[in-house]
Amino acid sequence: MKKRISISMAFLMMATVSLSLAHARRKQAASGSDRAALTGAWRLVSLEQPAADGILHRVNCSGLLVYTSDGHMSVQVMDADPAAGASSYSRGGYEASFGTFDLDQNGHTFTFHVEGALVRTLVGQDLLRAYELNGRQLTVKSTNPGEHWRVVWERD
Template identity: 55%
Template sequence: MRTQTMRTAALAVVAMIAAGGSAPAQSSGQAAAGPDRARLVGAWHMVSMEEQAPDGTLTHRDDRDAMLVYTADGHVSVQVMYPASDISSTTNSPYSKDGYEASFGSYDVDEQAHTVTHHVRGSLVRTLIGRDLPRVMQFSTDGHLTLRSARPEEKWSVTWEHD
């Protein structure tokens, strides 16, 4: 009986590891993985992006190709390719260069505030390196993830879908 219990426990541990169930890396003060953090893990592709123009009008963009990846151990990577027609409009963008946006690093989730903060370790735009980029996150009932800047001066939101 004891051998059977040990065998069952060992199989459960192997199954958890095989399914990617290792414990996420945690920074100091970070709570254990909660529902929002667990839902973030995986690869996402951009469904649409909304931006507010300088005159206050809302523009809807869905012609960008992008991928966002969150790993269970706390890493994040984002890549966005703008269409050729938008390359000139990215000249003053704090996130992109020549129509491309790319960064990677780690992330923390605040389950109570429903925010995820990207800690940029590397980026195509070097002024982002070392910065913390807080994002408000919202999950829809159809499984979409919407991220928007937590900074009031940044007027955009991006909707993502799991790959």
């Protein structure tokens, strides 16, 4: 009888510890994880890129950025100007790509591993990006010193 009680008590203690650890992990993910904060859909607020004069100008465009909790992402951006040309990320004023991402929360960067893209030269590339989370807004910039663009996304 004593043996049954001690086995039951040990089982109860293990279950309590397991539940406590699971609760602590959920709480930490909800409060302190940039991955959790990034997860979901983001609406494009602004895209700035250098014009011929080298100065950043706002592009009239719309877009959607999606991060999933299992590390996938996709981005689509459409320039409102039907005569928009091509760039290293777009064709005919449209940008679309998808893949996976790795997050460096301490460095405030992520690496976008491009698996598919409208611009096929991007496929297979690892694009390092700097990010900043500020409330409902996410700002993303290239870490490449030769690229001088900035994108602001927002969640409703």
